[in-house]
Amino acid sequence: MSYKCHECGSPAVTLPERLDENAYVLCRDCLKPVATWAVFKRTMTQAVLADFKEAGSGSHPISYDPMDPGLLRAVAGRV
């Protein structure tokens, strides 16, 4: 994971209560909207894929679907 707030550098975010494509993901520290959910989940997906690529060809992604419950838990765990 390589996401961080471009305002304060915090990796912690608050996900919108309703995961609407246009709902805003907020920075947990400075409470600024960092991206819409649509943009954020795309960023997260790319970050996860990059992590797996760095981990080497021997590891397989658990999921590349941003709506996968496991990935959402991983994101929520950072909030």
Ligand SMILES: [Zn+2]
């Ligand atoms: Zn911030």
